[in-house]
Amino acid sequence: MNEQNVDGWERALSLAIGLAGIGKGVRRGGVSGWLEVAAAVLVVKRGLTGRCRMKALLGDLQQASVAEVHPLPEPATRRGPGRTGKR
Template identity: 45%
Template sequence: MPTLSGPVRLVPTTRRVDLSTHNVEGWERALSVAGGVLMLAKGLRRGGVPGLFQVAVAGVALTRGISGYCAGKNLLMERRAQLDDIRLQLEAARIKLAELQSAALVSDA
């Protein structure tokens, strides 16, 4: 018979991704730099407002590739960690519910 170990508490956790580390590495980083250089050249060649927009996007890609850090990717990683925490808490609650159901069946018998 499973043992009861107390009530299940769903406690929000805040697992933060370290901002001081690189979250863009390897090929992803190299492609960001290469894509940034390509977009920069195309934007400068094009000119006007569309070219200016392309140069701005190229700057973001180059910054991402050179620094190895992407704030957007960091945000996605944080949300993923939160979802993983929720999944673990739901699994713990499922196990606790099974224990309670088992205990209720035993006490009814």
């Protein structure tokens, strides 16, 4: 996965949320705070590089599921017994 799949406002928002998460995690401290820092660092990385592996994976899964959908056959016009279609 070398191409960018995140751009514009999405990248800027990732940077802002990631930096805020790092600050919040550092202030919280402890194991849960450092886990928050680790997750926030990944969000900052997403904003800086413009690449998101999870977004690419979800896009691939969506394309695969759409490709597997088969259209239903057109419903046949049903006429009851004794009907000729004339009025």
